[in-house]
Amino acid sequence: xxxxxxxxxxxxxxxxxxxxxxxxxxxxxxxxxxxxxxxxxxxxxxxxxxxxxxxxxxxxxxxxxxxxxxxxxxxxxxxxxxxxxxxxxxxxxxxxxxxxxxxxxxxxxxxxxxxxxxxxxxxxxxxxxxxxxxxxxxxxxxxxxxxxxxxxxxxxxxxxxxxxxxxxxxxxxxxxxxxxxxxxxxxxxxxxxxxxxxxxxxxxxxxxxxxxxxxxxxxxxxxxxxxxxxxxxxxxxxxxxxxxxxxxxxxxxxxxxxxxxxxxxxxxxxxxxxxxxxxx
Ligand SMILES: [Zn+2]
Numbered sequence: 001x002x003x004x005x006x007x008x009x010x011x012x013x014x015x016x017x018x019x020x021x022x023x024x025x026x027x028x029x030x031x032x033x034x035x036x037x038x039x040x041x042x043x044x045x046x047x048x049x050x051x052x053x054x055x056x057x058x059x060x061x062x063x064x065x066x067x068x069x070x071x072x073x074x075x076x077x078x079x080x081x082x083x084x085x086x087x088x089x090x091x092x093x094x095x096x097x098x099x100x101x102x103x104x105x106x107x108x109x110x111x112x113x114x115x116x117x118x119x120x121x122x123x124x125x126x127x128x129x130x131x132x133x134x135x136x137x138x139x140x141x142x143x144x145x146x147x148x149x150x151x152x153x154x155x156x157x158x159x160x161x162x163x164x165x166x167x168x169x170x171x172x173x174x175x176x177x178x179x180x181x182x183x184x185x186x187x188x189x190x191x192x193x194x195x196x197x198x199x200x201x202x203x204x205x206x207x208x209x210x211x212x213x214x215x216x217x218x219x220x221x222x223x224x225x226x227x228x229x230x231x232x233x234x235x236x237x238x239x240x241x242x243x244x245x246x247x248x249x250x251x252x253x254x255x256x257x258x259x260x261x262x263x264x265x266x267x268x269x270x271x272x273x274x275x276x277x278x279x280x
Contacts, residue, residue, distance in 0.1 A: 025103075054254065061219050091113065
């Protein structure tokens with residue numbers, strides 16, 4: 001039985017958990033200067049249903065580009081020399097909301113909790129929110145994985161984003177499957193259009209609005225190791241754990257700023273909490 005004052009309780013106005021007005025903001029003047037005369041130093045093409053790792057030094061930019069057709073990408077980030085420090089999708093969501101765009105930052109896990117990357121440009125900024133409550137580039141969807149697929153479909157499928165990211169870590173870093181799977185974490189769903197249904201509040205996806213030429217660009221706040229998977233869901237308009245959907249490659253471009261400007265760039269420092277936790 002609901003209490004007699006149920007209506008009053010439900011009618012209480014919500015309060016933002018983490019107001020961001022005291023959060024350090026990106027230095028846009030420096031970012032503009034760094035980006036202005038930067039040069040394209042590397043491109044990486046990621047074939048459909050696979051993943052590629054790439055390193056981005058602090059102060060450099062990386063752009064994820066749609067080339068041939070609508071394709072969603074699942075992105076993992078680590079501090080280059082420390083796989084323990086990884087992208088913290090949950091706290092990024094708590095700070096910036098369910099979907100991220102220009103000016104938002106991708107934060108690392110505890111106890112490091114510092115910005116790993118700042119989103120500096122997003123050609124899908126125009127999308128905003130649709131009538132279903134959907135938007136682009138979410139930090140709610142974890143990643144497609146063969147375990148959930150097995151529970152729901154009962155088959156063995158090996159090209160979910162979780163497997164693509166794992167396989168790439170095994171190949172490139174020489175990790176065991178156990179080590180690689182433990183290092184893979186909840187992603188930023190690049191170009192994916194998602195939300196929660198208004199009636200049942202379930203996670204939904206719909207065809208990504210991304211078109212060839214669209215991009216999401218970020219500046220590395222620390223030296224990064226990145227791993228990007230081309231989701232087997234393609235544009236994620238129907239399903240995502242099979243070989244049924246049409247998939248396309250994604251391109252990553254890495255831009256290096258001019259040396260003299262880069263000298264002024266200070267990488268993000270680890271979180272200032274003293275880690276005492278009142279442990280005696
Ligand atoms: Zn996926």
